[in-house]
Amino acid sequence: MLSARAIRKAYPGTVALKGVDFDIHHAKVNVLIGENGAGKSTLMKILAGIEQPTSGTLHYRGEALHLTHPREAIKRGIGIVHQELNLCANLNVAENMFIGKELKGPGGTVRLARQRRIATDVLARMGQRIDVDALVQELSIGERQIVEIAKVLVSEVDILILDEPTSSLSKAEVGVLFSLIEELKRQGVSIVYISHRLEELIEIGDTFTVLRDGNLAGTGVAGEVTVDWLVTRMIGAQMEGPLRDGRAAATFADRPVALRVEGLEASGVNGGLALKQLSFSIKRGEIVGFYGLMGAGRTELFETLIGLRRALAGTIEIEGRRLPLDGTIAERIRAGIALVPEDRQKLGLVPNRSVADNLLLANLERYAGITGLRSGRMRRDVSRCIDELMIKVSDPEVLVSTLSGGNQQKAVLGKNLLTEPKILLLDEPTRGIDIKARRELFEVIDRLAERGLTILYASSDLGEIISGADRVLVMSQGRITADLQREELTEARLVASSQVQRRDTRKESA
Incomplete structure (x- = not known):
């Protein structure tokens, strides 16, 4: 479908791409992988017309291609979903999906009703029930990521570039996306897929291209490529041990409580509650994982603890000192809470x-x-x-x-x-981070915990949750549905616990 040859891109002080070749095959998932800074996003911006190469050539369906603007790529059927979301928070979902390509009627008026119908159909095709009239600012980052993908799919695309599309999605939601990708392949769409989740790439990829430091480090096809093959070409050596080394089991029975939360409630969208009577306590130096499906309330909990979202009821205590529920972010930081947010x-x-x-x-x-x-x-x-x-x-x-x-x-x-800080909150800390950086990050987390820092982290990656936490609190629909010790952690139990409240809610509705 598309070939890039000897692509070089130089910026002041650095060369991002150093003569890279890349092919996109028809109706295939074309995986592109490399460490952070390897040049993946730069190459994709060139293919989408956002950047122009310093030198090199592009050929689309065998003909020379010169892209000087993203709209030229869109007209050729090339769509991109960026790693960093590119939505207008003050517009609703349907308006975002059609921004810059509005459907016009007589006199140039925008056909809003038709846009809403198409937007609803595209989201339903993706297995989602997001309200197309909801403002984007009211959505979770996972829902916004789905809207970003849907925004591209309202147009006819021959090539769809997905840059870290699953970084904020749970395992169940990744399954929905993979089903959509298989359907798009059957329709003849070619996918370029960028991710740092290696097992995910092996599952979904047909062809593989690895970049390292702006150079082409290797190519392969499904059936021949393994995780070790990818890692060796990404970092130049085989990686020893698992991607995430769990720290040694520790006993916390005699340690003081660092964070205590009782009956915490916080508001959500449309007058509902994002948090519903949450109660838990965490000991000093403990690493506690929070797992749940999209919309479970993990991000809302962290936002409430840092003061970004105001609590309606309940208590928050740090080392026995009660914090005012209307405290500002600056006051919470001074009290010893720090947040690494999901949306950096x-x-x-x-x-x-x-x-x-x-x-x-x-x-x-x-x-x-x-x-x-x-x-x-x-x-x-x-x-x-x-x-x-x-x-x-x-x-x-x-x-x-x-x-x-x-x-x-x-x-x-x-x-x-x-x-x-005394309490460090990490919301999807490995979003957009390569395997080497992920390992380095969790090594830092383990060292910090050994020094007595209490760490809470939310992740959609079951492997990170199981291997990295001393204990896991599972959330669903704003409630804690399970408190699991390390020896109780299995994928099946985590997934089942994350859907308890959802099943109860459907039963009540029936």
Whole structure:
């Protein structure tokens, strides 16, 4: 369908692609993989007309292709779903799905009713019941990711580029997406699929292309490619041990309670409750995983604990000290809570500021002196943070928006660690992070827990939940439906517990 040859892309101070070849085969899932910063997203932006190559050629159906604007790619049937969501929060779902390609009637009026019908049909085809009249700002990030995919599918596409499409989806929701991909293949659509979940790639991929440091590191086809094959070409060596090493079992019976939550309630959309009488306690140094399907309330819980979402009832205590329910985010940070949010672009970073500024912004009080900010201490902390978290950056003064997704995530983590928290909340911490960075991240998490930091993390990845947590709290529809110790953790039990309340709700409705 499409061939890229000797693609080179140079930016000031760096070369993102160094003569890469890439082929997209008809009605196949064409996997593209590499570490953060390998050049995957840059190549996809070139294929979608967002960026132009410094040199190299593109051929589409055997003819030379020159794309100078995304609309030219769309007219050719090339659609892209970006890793970072690109939706208008103040518009509803249907309006977002048709933005820039509105259906016009007589006199140029927009045919809103027809757009709504098509939007509803596309979402139903994806196995989703998202209200097309709901504002995007009212949706969870997982629902927004589905809308982003649906936005591309309302147009006729021959090539669909999916950049980390499952990063916020549970196992059940990934199954729905994979079924949709198989249906699109039957219809003749060619898929370009980018993900850091290796087992997922082996399951869905037909052809495989690996990039490393802007170079082509290898190609293969289904049946020949294994996880070890991918890892060897991604990082240049075989990876020893599992992707996520679980830390040694620890006993917490004699440790003090670091966080206690009793009867917590918080509002959701359309007047409902996002959290319903949540109660739990977590010991100092404990790593507790939160698992649940999309809309279970995990993100809403973390937002309530940090003060981003106001609690309606209940109590929150840190080391025995009760926090006011109407506390601000700054007050919660001073109390010892830090949040690495699921949506790093919206809530975690200031993209037009430098890496150094982003690392320091949450904790400027720490550097205040008599005559101003202590620049020497600031530089030392930035350097230490970059080294400890292995953030790939040539200069701390470059814009954080120029970093790869995984390194941006590390910057958000570093910013929060510099506040010296007692409770660290991690919402989908490995979203958009490659296997090497994921391992490094959890090694940092384990070290922090050994020092006494209490860590709560929400993940849609069952492997991360099972191998990384001392204990798992399963959520469904704003409630905790299971409290499982490490020895009780199985995929079957987690999935079953995550759907308990959903089954009860359907029974009540019937």
